[in-house]
Amino acid sequence: MEKKIFYAPVNHPRCGDDLEHPWKYAVPAYRVTPHVWNVGGQDDVCSYLFDTGEGLILIDTGYRSSLYLLIDRIHSIGYDPRDIKKILLSHWHWDHVNGCAALAALSGAQVWISKEDEVFHQRFKDDTSEMPMVDYTATNFYDDDKPITLGRFTIHTVLTPGHTPGATSFRWEDTDEVTGKTYRCAMHGGIGVGLMTPKMLERFGGKKEEALRFVKDCEEKLANWEVDIPVPSHLNQGNVLPNIPEDRSDYSVWVADYAWRESMLSRAQLVKEMYPEDYDL
Ligand SMILES: [Zn+2]
Numbered sequence: 001m002e003k004k005i006f007y008a009p010v011n012h013p014r015c016g017d018d019l020e021h022p023w024k025y026a027v028p029a030y031r032v033t034p035h036v037w038n039v040g041g042q043d044d045v046c047s048y049l050f051d052t053g054e055g056l057i058l059i060d061t062g063y064r065s066s067l068y069l070l071i072d073r074i075h076s077i078g079y080d081p082r083d084i085k086k087i088l089l090s091h092w093h094w095d096h097v098n099g100c101a102a103l104a105a106l107s108g109a110q111v112w113i114s115k116e117d118e119v120f121h122q123r124f125k126d127d128t129s130e131m132p133m134v135d136y137t138a139t140n141f142y143d144d145d146k147p148i149t150l151g152r153f154t155i156h157t158v159l160t161p162g163h164t165p166g167a168t169s170f171r172w173e174d175t176d177e178v179t180g181k182t183y184r185c186a187m188h189g190g191i192g193v194g195l196m197t198p199k200m201l202e203r204f205g206g207k208k209e210e211a212l213r214f215v216k217d218c219e220e221k222l223a224n225w226e227v228d229i230p231v232p233s234h235l236n237q238g239n240v241l242p243n244i245p246e247d248r249s250d251y252s253v254w255v256a257d258y259a260w261r262e263s264m265l266s267r268a269q270l271v272k273e274m275y276p277e278d279y280d281l
Contacts, residue, residue: 006243007259010236015042015066016095022066027241029073030248033185033229034176035152037077041069043235045095048187049074050172052151055085058109059170059187060233061099064134070099077248084109085150086140088157090189090233091164092117092124094131101136112140112148114159116166120205142168160222162214162271163190165206171225186260187231188222193270211271212278218268227260237263 015025025042032038032048040047040062047070050057056079062070074081084107089097092113104111113121118138125133142148142157149155156171167190175182194200196211229251232238238259245253272279 001257003258004243004253004256006239007230007256007263008239010239012043012236012241014044014236015063016044019063019065022063022069025066026069027235027244028248029077030244031251032231032254033172033174033183033251035174036185036231037073039070039073039077040066040235041073042066043241045234046232047099048231049077049079049084050150050153050155051079052085052153054151056081056083057086057088057148057150057153057155058084058103059088060090060096061087061103063095064098064132067099067102070103082107086110086112086148088148088155088170089113089117089138089168090170090187091167092121093164094133096233097121097136098131098134101134104136110139111136112142113138114157114166114168115141116159116161117164117168118166120164120166123205158222160189160214160217161210162206162217163192163195164204165210169222171227174229183228183255184226185229185231186222186225186227187233188264188267189233191233191237191263191267193267193274196271197274208275211275215268215271215279218264223261223264223268225260226257228257229254230256230260230263 029039035051037049038046039049048059087109125135147154147156158169160169169189171186
C-alpha cells in the first residue's frame with residue numbers, strides 16, 4: 001500500500017495549550033471508519049462516536065472547555081448525545097475524561113474505565129496542580145476477556161500500561177454495507193511516551209516496569225495486530241488536521257494497513273531510548 005505522509009506525528013499548537021479559547025482550534029466531525037466519527041471538535045484529543053445501530057458508544061470525552069464543540073459535532077452529523085449508552089475512557093487523564101460527567105448526566109450512559117486507572121482517577125481528582133479534573137462516577141470496569149458489545153459492534157479492550165498504569169486500547173471491526181468490505185480498526189489508549197520518562201513516572205505515580213511493559217506490549221503483541229485503519233487518540237499522532245477530507249464522510253483516506261505496526265514500533269523505540277540501561281540499542 002502506498003504510504004501516506006499524514007501518519008507521521010507532528011507538533012502543532014493545540015487546544016490543550018489554550019483551553020480558554022477552544023473555538024480557535026475547532027475541527028469538524030469527520031468519519032474514521034464506516035460507522036465511527038471523531039466528534040472531539042478540536043485539534044487535540046479525539047472522541048470517537050460509534051453508531052451501533054442500537055444506540056451510541058463514545059470513546060473519550062475531551063476537555064471541559066471543548067465539551068460544547070463535542071455536543072455540537074454529534075448533532076452536526078445527525079445524532080443525539082442523549083443516545084450515548086456507553087462511555088469508554090482510554091485512561092484517567094483530564095483531556096480524555098473531563099467531558100464525561102456532563103455527558104453521563106445528559107445520557108445516563110455507563111462509564112467504563114480500567115480498574116487500574118480508576119485508582120489514579122480517585123487519587124488525582126482533587127489535585128489542581130496539573131489540569132483540573134472534572135470528577136465523574138465510573139459504573140463499569142474493563143475485563144479484557146469480555147468484549148463490550150452493542151448493536152453491530154464488538155469492542156475488545158486490552159490493558160496497555162505505560163502512559164498510565166491502566167491505559168486501555170481498543171480493537172473493533174467495522175463493515176461498510178455499501179462495499180461489503182470489513183475493516184480491522186484499533187486505537188492505542190496511551191502512546192504519549194513523554195509520560196514514561198523517569199521524572200514523569202514519579203510525578204504521576206507510575207512505575208518503570210510499566211514503561212518497560214509498554215515496550216514489550218508494543219513490540220511483541222500490538223505490532224503484530226493486523227490493522228487496516230489505525231485510529232489515533234490525539235490528532236497530532238498522525239498529522240491528521242491538514243488531511244481531513246473535504247467530504248467529511250470519506251473514511252477511505254484513513255485506511256493505511258502499514259501504519260499501526262510502524263507506529264507501535266517507533267513508540268517502543270522512543271521509550272527504549274529513555275532506559276538505555278535496559279536495552280541493547
Ligand atoms: Zn494522557
